[in-house]
Amino acid sequence: MPDAIDKSVPDEHRIHSVGAWKSQDKRHHHKFLNDTVEYVEQNPKPLDPSLKEFKEIVEGSTRLSMLFQLMFEQVPNNKEYLKDPTGQDSQVRDFDHLLKLMNHVISHAPRWTDPGHKVGLVGVPVQALLDWPMGTSAGFCVFQDPLVNEQLKKILDVWGSYLTSPESAEVLGQGKTDWFGPTGLPSLEEVANKAGGTNLKFHELFQCDPKAEHYGYTSWDNFFTRQFHWENRPVASPDDQNVLVNSCESKMYKVARDVKARDKFWVKGQPYSVIDILNFDKDYSEEFVGGTIYQAFLSALSYHRWHSPVSGTIKKIVQVDGTYYSEPLFVDFTQNQKADMTGETTSQEYLSCTATRAIIFIESDNPKIGLMAFVGIGMTEVSTCDTTVKEGQHVEKGEELGMFHFGGSTHCLLFRKGVKLSDFPEESDHNVPVRSKLCVVE
Numbered sequence: 001m002p003d004a005i006d007k008s009v010p011d012e013h014r015i016h017s018v019g020a021w022k023s024q025d026k027r028h029h030h031k032f033l034n035d036t037v038e039y040v041e042q043n044p045k046p047l048d049p050s051l052k053e054f055k056e057i058v059e060g061s062t063r064l065s066m067l068f069q070l071m072f073e074q075v076p077n078n079k080e081y082l083k084d085p086t087g088q089d090s091q092v093r094d095f096d097h098l099l100k101l102m103n104h105v106i107s108h109a110p111r112w113t114d115p116g117h118k119v120g121l122v123g124v125p126v127q128a129l130l131d132w133p134m135g136t137s138a139g140f141c142v143f144q145d146p147l148v149n150e151q152l153k154k155i156l157d158v159w160g161s162y163l164t165s166p167e168s169a170e171v172l173g174q175g176k177t178d179w180f181g182p183t184g185l186p187s188l189e190e191v192a193n194k195a196g197g198t199n200l201k202f203h204e205l206f207q208c209d210p211k212a213e214h215y216g217y218t219s220w221d222n223f224f225t226r227q228f229h230w231e232n233r234p235v236a237s238p239d240d241q242n243v244l245v246n247s248c249e250s251k252m253y254k255v256a257r258d259v260k261a262r263d264k265f266w267v268k269g270q271p272y273s274v275i276d277i278l279n280f281d282k283d284y285s286e287e288f289v290g291g292t293i294y295q296a297f298l299s300a301l302s303y304h305r306w307h308s309p310v311s312g313t314i315k316k317i318v319q320v321d322g323t324y325y326s327e328p329l330f331v332d333f334t335q336n337q338k339a340d341m342t343g344e345t346t347s348q349e350y351l352s353c354t355a356t357r358a359i360i361f362i363e364s365d366n367p368k369i370g371l372m373a374f375v376g377i378g379m380t381e382v383s384t385c386d387t388t389v390k391e392g393q394h395v396e397k398g399e400e401l402g403m404f405h406f407g408g409s410t411h412c413l414l415f416r417k418g419v420k421l422s423d424f425p426e427e428s429d430h431n432v433p434v435r436s437k438l439c440v441v442e
Contacts, residue, residue, distance in 0.1 A: 047103050050151075057151060067141050067142045068095040074139070098130075109163055137264070139325075139327075144354075150311070150321075158428060169223070172214035173214070192228075192303070195433045206227065216226050218314055224304060233376075235398035237437065244397075244441065248303075249431050250297055251378040259291060262275055271349070281316075281361075288414045289415050290417045294413045294438070295411070306374065307398050308396070315363050322357060327350075333353075357377045362374065385402065413438075421439045
């Protein structure tokens with residue numbers, strides 16, 4: 001489900017979003033691009049080696065150079081897509097320009113943005129650069145290409161390394177564009193409090209030191225993977241194995257039953273495709289055909305660690321290197337067809353089959369559940385799905401399984417055919433608390 005409509009944004013400037021990754025006011029997106037373009041033009045610097053390698057590969061390939069050129073040419077040449085609302089022509093113009101802008105992004109931590117009209121968050125800055133190009137038919141080909149995704153992973157790994165550095169903590173101050181600033185901090189508190197039904201300060205919600213610089217967080221990644229004070233997120237019904245708990249602090253997206261082995265996940269109204277989600281796993285994929293899938297997504301402001309919905313044994317862990325910026329063709333647009341503004345929402349099932357992800361198979365101690373699977377799905381710049389458990393390890397309900405590093409994205413729980421589950425969360429404009437009751441097995 002898309003984010004609740006922000007009525008303070010004029011209709012002409014409002015875009016639909018999911019998971020609060022981006023502001024609903026497209027003027028914020030334009031401002032981010034304008035500011036980035038202006039800064040890069042005034043502060044040129046040599047390309048990072050990862051971007052130099054990407055440039056050499058694309059320019060050395062007839063196919064890729066053609067597709068990248070077409071991708072930018074296919075963005076409609078009108079104010080909505082190529083210019084900001086004032087008509088200023090500050091957008092990503094071509095492949096070389098994109099590399100220069102990415103070069104800036106991967107050497108900085110994401111800032112809290114407050115562009116003046118309303119507080120907005122561009123939580124995925126590389127996607128912000130690619131927002132229109134990735135929605136073209138040529139963009140579909142580009143971001144499905146294995147070689148392109150291999151290079152993107154190298155680039156995003158460079159950025160991920162920077163985000164673990166002490167320098168990346170510079171955005172954790174109290175200034176206007178800092179995460180603990182006058183608008184960032186209250187927003188972080190609001191999201192967590194709304195989910196938990198509390199009225200607590202950040203340091204009461206999360207493990208940190210409010211008297212220390214940067215609240216004691218040593219890097220952007222250290223802040224992003226912060227942990228709750230666990231009395232604020234207790235495990236629901238810890239002694240009742242018929243009650244499953246929520247794996248991620250996330251908004252409910254969909255419950256699908258009687259899911260098929262293979263289906264056309266790339267078409268509008270996408271059904272789930274079990275074998276694709278589970279990466280053709282020869283040991284376990286077939287067990288989930290005809291079963292149930294629960295999917296929910298995380299926002300940039302949320303808690304980003306994953307927890308086991310059941311007590312049980314980790315049977316298998318699979319890491320899948322997938323796509324990063326691929327959207328299905330039905331969100332394509334042309335000169336005569338506007339972009340699908342709900343593309344992120346309508347792409348959730350598609351991403352479960354194509355994006356970078358971690359799959360954790362768990363044999364529940366409760367025989368009514370048996371084997372189940374957790375799938376953490378990286379989206380856009382989320383290049384690391386980090387598991388913190390090992391095969392053969394026994395976990396208790398609510399125990400940590402892993403985490404996303406820079407990025408919430410989305411996740412799925414898969415259950416076998418015949419497992420009767422009820423009482424899933426209803427659609428809502430706020431998160432379901434992590435480790436709270438998710439559903440009941442009958």
